[in-house]
Amino acid sequence: MSNDDNTASVTWAKGMDAKAFLTALAAQADRDRPLAFVGRRPVLDLAKHCIGNIPVSGPANRARALRNPPGQTLLIQGPPGAGKSALLYEIEAWTNSQPDSVSTQVDRDLLARRESLLSLISAELRDAPEEAPGDSVSKAQGGNAGFALLKGRWSRTSTKSEPVPTSVAALERRHGKALHQRRLILLIDEIQDVSPEGARTLNMLHTQTTLPVMAVCAGTGDSQGALGQPGGVSRWGANAVVNLAGLAPSEALQCARQTLHKVVGTPTTPRIQGHHAIETWAEQLAEASRGWPQHLHNYLASLWKALSAQEQPDLSRAPLEETLAQGDVARRSYYDQRMERFLGYEGVVAAVHQGLATAHGGILPKGEVINIIGEFKQRLPEHTQTAFDRRFEDVIDFAEALLKSGMVANAPNGGGWASPIPSLTDYVLDQGSAGLEP
């Protein structure tokens, strides 16, 4: 799985002005596909394993499939900016490069509309004719009754005469073998806010072993809870939940380096100069990011902005200190956003981070985090405790809000909670230190 210039979100168009290109890069949303995707090999391998193991030839393999349920639903969890959406883009690109597979990004809300989802599955799995121009938009969003516009033959005729299938069995009865020509991977982002009905549909998809359909979901650290405990469901394998941490220092460096090589002094961008300065800049930006993908994105964005402001864009003459300072502002603002829900309780959050910082391996069981919160709450003035009770249902609710907002993260190997980014701990302790000492 690799990214190339044809699939990155902002690409150099022939004849494009260098400054316009840099301005577009600087404005690129952090949710877009990165110019250079790096690392995550174990997760990508796991994803290939989970979704690559589904027999596509259907009925002939059914007996085997029932004995050994194929595939696994994969859930990727991580704090905001850890790189979940970027991973889904990679998985999507890989799946679509396989001759017998197709993947589609599915809006989480579509899960709650089971019939629409089954229509989508039906339309995708059948050997559909070429898409008409413009269809990909409705494909990505999976509109309510929109599948008539989506993909040729089946959708057009069936909406006139055939009822919408309401179950996997109904789909099978109608289409039989035709549903088993290829596998379909549903990519569902931001799954943490799935509705109970949506979670039920996902469980239905996940437990059925008939259709060659698998789901890869991504969401914040509390997603597993939102989906309901997977115990007892056949296709949640032991490794089906991945907790995403930041990039290793070498990966962050590689990402910065590869990204700069795609922008500075390439054959298509000769007017952006300073190729020989790439290594120095890559080291500085990677180090400043502390391996957090969102931070690296922000430091790069501030570099694109600085370059676009130059008369003749030249990396070797770009202002390093100013660029890093701008990136620091973005990093701080990311932390401020995480802290927003906990204003007034900075001391409680600091107590949690202090506990994590001194715990063995930097990991505490969720129960201990809850204890820290409970004990600290007791020490708050009475009016603050009353306000706490108005804002949060209980200490567990507070703890889960920490996880959802990315103030804490599931430890990568499970078994407790950890600080997602060391520099977040520094920030939190700085913010809450006044409240730590009575």
Ligand SMILES: Nc1ncnc2c1ncn2[C@@H]1O[C@H](COP(=O)(O)OP(=O)(O)OP(=O)(O)O)[C@@H](O)[C@H]1O
């Ligand atoms: N492995 C990676 N290689 C290169 N860039 C990455 C990688 N992972 C993430 N990024 C970049 O880092 C930024 C944040 O990543 P992304 O948007 O995927 O995070 P997220 O976990 O989906 O966050 P959110 O919870 O806010 O949706 C994006 O600009 C993304 O392109």
Ligand SMILES: [Mg+2]
């Ligand atoms: Mg995302």
